[in-house]
Amino acid sequence: MEATGERHKVKWFNGGMVQRMEDxxxxxxxxxxxxxxxxxxSEDEELELKFGLDTGAYDxxxxxxEDAGMKMRVEEIIKRFYIDAxxxxxxxxxxxxxxxxxxxxxxxxxxxxDDVYDAEExxxxxxxxxxxTCEEEVIPPENFSHVxxxxxxxxxxxxxxxxxxxxxxxxxxxxxxxxxxxxxENLEFMARAxxxxxxxxxxGNKEPFVNIPSDLLTSALEVAINPENHPVLIHCNRGxxxxxxxxxxxxxxxxxxLTMIFDEYRRFAFPKARALDQQFIxxxxxxxxxxxxxxxxxxxxxx
Amino acid sequence: MxxxxxxxxxxxxxxxxxxxxxENVVISHAPRARIVPPLNFCPVERxxxxxxxxxxxxxxxxxxxxLKTIIWLANEEPxxxxxxxxxxxxxxxxxxxxxPDGGExxxxxxxxxxxxxxxxxxxxxxxxxxxxxxxxxxxxHRTGTVIGCLRRxxxxxxxxxxxxxxxxxxxxxxxxxxxxxxxxxxxxxxxIDRAKAPQWLLTAV
Numbered sequence: 001m002e003a004t005g006e007r008h009k010v011k012w013f014n015g016g017m018v019q020r021m022e023d024x025x026x027x028x029x030x031x032x033x034x035x036x037x038x039x040x041x042s043e044d045e046e047l048e049l050k051f052g053l054d055t056g057a058y059d060x061x062x063x064x065x066e067d068a069g070m071k072m073r074v075e076e077i078i079k080r081f082y083i084d085a086x087x088x089x090x091x092x093x094x095x096x097x098x099x100x101x102x103x104x105x106x107x108x109x110x111x112x113x114d115d116v117y118d119a120e121e122x123x124x125x126x127x128x129x130x131x132x133t134c135e136e137e138v139i140p141p142e143n144f145s146h147v148x149x150x151x152x153x154x155x156x157x158x159x160x161x162x163x164x165x166x167x168x169x170x171x172x173x174x175x176x177x178x179x180x181x182x183x184x185e186n187l188e189f190m191a192r193a194x195x196x197x198x199x200x201x202x203x204g205n206k207e208p209f210v211n212i213p214s215d216l217l218t219s220a221l222e223v224a225i226n227p228e229n230h231p232v233l234i235h236c237n238r239g240x241x242x243x244x245x246x247x248x249x250x251x252x253x254x255x256x257x258l259t260m261i262f263d264e265y266r267r268f269a270f271p272k273a274r275a276l277d278q279q280f281i282x283x284x285x286x287x288x289x290x291x292x293x294x295x296x297x298x299x300x301x302x303x
Numbered sequence: 304m305x306x307x308x309x310x311x312x313x314x315x316x317x318x319x320x321x322x323x324x325x326e327n328v329v330i331s332h333a334p335r336a337r338i339v340p341p342l343n344f345c346p347v348e349r350x351x352x353x354x355x356x357x358x359x360x361x362x363x364x365x366x367x368x369x370l371k372t373i374i375w376l377a378n379e380e381p382x383x384x385x386x387x388x389x390x391x392x393x394x395x396x397x398x399x400x401x402x403p404d405g406g407e408x409x410x411x412x413x414x415x416x417x418x419x420x421x422x423x424x425x426x427x428x429x430x431x432x433x434x435x436x437x438x439x440x441x442x443x444h445r446t447g448t449v450i451g452c453l454r455r456x457x458x459x460x461x462x463x464x465x466x467x468x469x470x471x472x473x474x475x476x477x478x479x480x481x482x483x484x485x486x487x488x489x490x491x492x493x494x495i496d497r498a499k500a501p502q503w504l505l506t507a508v
Contacts, residue, residue: 136458137458137459137460138457138458138459138460138507139459139460139462139463140459140463142463142466143466143470144463144467145345145346145467145470146345146346146347146348146349147346148346149349150349167506168457168503168506168507170506254338255337255338256337256338256339256340257337257338257339258337259339260339260340260344263342264344264345267343267345267470267471268470270470300367303346303350303367303368303369303434
């Protein structure tokens with residue numbers, strides 16, 4: 001910003017390369033529009049490469065930002081393809097708009113941004129368009145996976161994962177295996193989404209003699225495999241150890257061979273698998289939970 | 304429920320212990336003790352599973368899943384045992400050939416072509432083929448490629464797709480080429496018929 005060298009580059013760029021830059025941008029939008037918004041948000045080097053300038057010398061974001069005229073033109077082009085980048089216009093309309101753009105393509109590019117989009121005209125097409133791949137990216141939590149039926153596992157969900165959990169998985173409950181207080185923003189999200197919280201504070205099998213109490217695990221299992229709570233997400237901090245132990249015990253209820261249970265445990269705990277956790281899974285006394293589950297006819301757990 | 308078996312000595316379901324006696328014993332249900340899922344087995348979505356090549360010890364487990372279709376991602380045929388298992392239980396075995404011209408000359412290092420990925424995904428987005436298992440030799444790279452492309456269709460962000468892929472690749476880690484293939488995969492190439500799409504896909508597209 002303060003460096004005059006930067007200014008210099010920008011000026012030179014504006015003088016000689018605006019046209020080329022716009023051509024490239026159009027070209028990319030046409031070929032690869034799905035990726036552009038992501039690209040614009042990503043690293044400068046990557047963006048520059050995409051523009052075929054691999055010098056490493058240009059800060060394209062800043063150039064665009066600092067030149068009002070250029071910024072406007074770029075934004076205009078982006079708006080043509082990404083109506084959802086403009087506040088107040090829904091995604092589906094964006095899809096429709098996109099199709100219109102596809103049809104009219106170049107002439108549309110020359111038109112005014114303020115042109116009113118006729119929603120009625122395209123309503124009929126919406127069904128067909130909705131079949132297309134979604135534009136919106138979803139972010140599952142780290143170490144996320146199905147376990148069985150409607151039981152899921154993951155690491156600690158963060159705000160960016162909320163929409164995934166609510167809209168895609170349609171969670172009914174979350175089971176957390178850490179003793180610490182649950183974060184306020186997660187609680188707020190759960191209240192909004194009508195998700196029930198079950199907390200079973202476990203300290204993990206870190207040291208010899210510091211074990212997860214079997215009783216606690218039994219009550220946790222009782223909640224986890226109860227179909228009334230499904231879909232349920234089981235998580236701890238990283239989704240490796242405590243979650244791995246609980247899932248391992250679910251696998252025992254499914255009669256999996258211990259070797260394959262350990263294999264799965266290690267896959268999710270990698271690179272931090274703990275022998276004590278595996279030992280715990282092996283030694284967990286499943287009699288009580290089996291009795292409860294059989295009484296309530298939860299077994300076999302449905303795939 | 305009891306399928307038709309021939310009195311065939313090299314039948315795959317022979318119980319090793321009773322083979323010396325008279326009768327071949329057919330394993331048609333999971334033993335009470337422990338059941339063994341295939342290598343790298345994991346549920347992907349409801350009624351959609353992934354794994355390495357299932358062998359005879361895994362068959363009781365596979366029966367539990369009530370599979371309708373298995374997608375086999377390789378040029379070479381899977382073990383005879385698996386072919387016969389699929390026959391016996393009316394499981395559709397779909398070959399998503401890696402390189403149609405390569406014949407039996409299959410190199411396990413070859414990645415999948417776009418064509419084979421799309422052919423596998425067409426089956427995956429059709430609920431009529433469910434419950435469904437996607438597998439390859441080890442259940443790592445080829446299966447990972449197809450599942451990765453499916454996640455892209457579902458709109459997962461690439462970091463999560465990559466994390467999932469690498470979870471199954473074992474100690475040697477993931478292959479950059481596989482991840483490039485997943486990233487570059489054009490999700491528009493797989494047409495989704497909403498009337499036939501599985502429930503979890505409907506909310507994703």
